[in-house]
Amino acid sequence: MIYLCVASAAITVIAIAAAIVLTLSIESSEILAREGLSFVLSSRWSPSEEDYGFYGIALPLVSTLVVGALATAIALALSVAAVVYLHEYAPRQIREVISAASFAMAALPTVVFGMWGLSTVAPLVREAGLSSLCARGSPTGQSVFTAALVVGLMLTPYASSVVSAAYDAVPFTYIEALHSLGALGFERARVLLGMVKRSVAAAALLSFGRAVGETTIVALTIGSAFNLPLCPFEPAHTISSLIASQYGNAFLYPGLASALSAAALLLLAASAATTALGTRIAGAVVTGVVRHESEEH
Amino acid sequence: MRARSIRRRLADLAVHLLTAASALAILGAAGHILLSALIEGLPVLLRGASFFLEPPGPPGGDVGGVSPSLAGTLVTVAIATLASTALGVPAGVMLSEARGSPLARVAERAVELIAESPSIVVGLVVFTLLVVPMRTPSALAAAVSLSVVALPYVAAQVRESLAAIPLVYREAAFSLGLPKWKTVFLLLIPMNARGVATAVLLGSMRALGETAPVLFTAGAAFQAFYGIDKPSSTLSLLVFFFAGTPYENWRKLAWGAVLLLAMLSTSLAFLTRRLSSGVRM
Secondary structure (H helix, E strand, C coil): CHHHHHHHHHHHHHHHHHHHHHHHHHHHHHHHHHHCCHHHHCCCEECCCCCCCEECCHHHHHHHHHHHHHHHHHHHHHHHHHHHHHHHHCCHHHHHHHHHHHHHHHHCCHHHHHHHHHHHHHHHHHHCCCHHHCCCCCCCCCCHHHHHHHHHHHHHHHHHHHHHHHHHHCCHHHHHHHHHCCCCHHHHHHHHHHHCHHHHHHHHHHHHHHHHHCCHHHHHHCCCCCCCCCCCCCCCCCHHHHHHHHHHHHHHCCCHHHHHHHHHHHHHHHHHHHHHHHHHHHHHHHHHHHHHHHHHC | CHHHHHHHHHHHHHHHHHHHHHHHHHHHHHHHHHHHHHHHHHHHHCCCHHHHHCCECCCCCCCECCHHHHHHHHHHHHHHHHHHHHHHHHHHHHHHHCCCCHHHHHHHHHHHHHHHCCHHHHHHHHHHHHHHHHCCCCHHHHHHHHHHHHHHHHHHHHHHHHHCCCHHHHHHHHHCCCCHHHHHHHHHHHHCHHHHHHHHHHHHHHHHHCCHHHCCCCCCCCCCCCCCCCCCCCHHHHHHHHHCCCCHHHHHHHHHHHHHHHHHHHHHHHHHHHHHHCCCC
C-alpha cells in the first residue's frame, strides 16, 4: 500500500520528464522536417515572410555559446581566485563576511540580478564608452558582455561552492606537508588546485549548463538583436532570450511556435549534456577523495 | 638564492593581491545588489498599505502597489509548494530506499533531467500542455510550471537527508519486525523532519524566485487578481515586465518588488541553512 503510493510518485516524476521531452519533440518535428539542418545553419530569421517564413537560429545559437562561455570564464576566474584567497590568505573574519555575502548572493532570484544588470551594469557599460569600441555598439549598454558579466556573477557562488568543497576535501596531511616544506600561499594553492582540477572542470561544466539556459537575466540585459556577437559590446539574442521575447506571439505565424520549441529542445539538450557530464565528474571526484582517505588510515 | 627568495615573495604578494581583489569584487557585487535594492526599494515598501493593497497606477501616473501580483505569488507559490512536496517527498523516499531497483534508477534519471531543464523550457511545455487546451494563461498553469521546477530540489533533498541516517536505525526497526516501508514513514521520516522541512523550504524558495517558467503560463494581469483559472501574475514577472519600462512609477514598483523578493528569498535561505545545519540526532 505504502509502496504503491511511493512508486506512483516515482512514476509521475518519470511521466513529467517524459512529457517534457516528448512535447518538445512533437512540437518541433514540423519545423525540423521542413527546414532540416538549415534550422541550425541558416542565419535568416524572419517569421513574417511569405506564407511560412524563414527560421534559422544560427545567430542566437552562436550568441548562446558565446554568452555561456564568457559567463563561465568570469564565474570560474572569480570563484577559483576567491577560493584560493579564502583558504590561503584571508583572516577568519573576512572569510566569514565573504562567505555570508556569497550565501546571500546565491539565494537571490535571477530577476533581482536582471534588474540590477539593467539599472547598474548596462549604464556602466554605456558610460564607460565601451559601446563605441564596436561597429554596432549598443546605445543602451545592453550587450553580450553585459549579459555575460551579470550571469557570471550570478553563477560565482555556485561555482565557488563546487570548487571550495573539493578544496576542503583534500586530506589535511597534504596541507601539513606543504606547510612543513615552507610553501608560500601561491605555491600551496598551485599544488592543491592541481589536486582538485577535476572539480574545477566540473564547476565549469555545471556553470556553462546553467548559463546556457538562463533566461531572465539575459533577456533583460542582452539588448535583443539579431547579430553575430563578434564584438562583445553589441546587443544580440540568445536562444533563451529569443524564446522569451517571441513565444508570446507565436500563434501569429504558422511556424514560429514549432521553431521556438525546436530551439528549446536544443537548449535542453545542451544544458542536460553539460550538466550531466559535470555531475558525473564532480561525483567521481567526491568518491575518489573518500577512497583516498580510507586508504591512508 | 636571495634573488629567488625575493621573487617567490613577490609572486606570493601578487597572487595575494589578485585573489583578494577577486574576493572583493564578489563582495562588492553582492553588496551593491543588496544596497541598490534597499535604497531604491525601501522608500517604495515604506509606502506601506498602498504598496501591498493597491494595483499599479496608470503608466506614468501614481505609483500604486503590487497587490494583484502579490496575491498571484502567494497562490502560485502555495500550490507549487504543496504539489512539489506531495510528489517530491515520496519520490525522494523511492530514490533513497529503493536505490538500485529499475524503477528508482529511471526515476533518478528523470529527476536529473527535470533539474537540468532550463526553466524556460518547462514554461514552454506547460504552455503547450495546459495553457493551449485551457485557452488562457492562468495562476494554475503558473503553479504547475513552478511545481515542476521545484520538484527535483525537493526530491533530491529528501533523498540526501534520508541517505544520511545511519544504518543502525533501520536495523533496529527491522529487528523489531517493522516492514521496510513502514520503517520509512513511521521512523525515518519523523526522525528526519528537519530534512523534509528543509526540502519543502528549498522547493518554495525556487518557486518564489523563478521568472522564466511563468513567463507564458501566468499571463500578465498586473491590475487585478481574477481567480485561479484566470490570467494572473507574480512579483518576479512584475519585475521582469516593469524593469524595462520608461515609466518612473512602474520602475519604482519593480524596485519595491525586488526588495520584497530579495528579503523573502534570503530569509528562506537562512532558515533552510539553520534547519539543515542543526544537530539531527
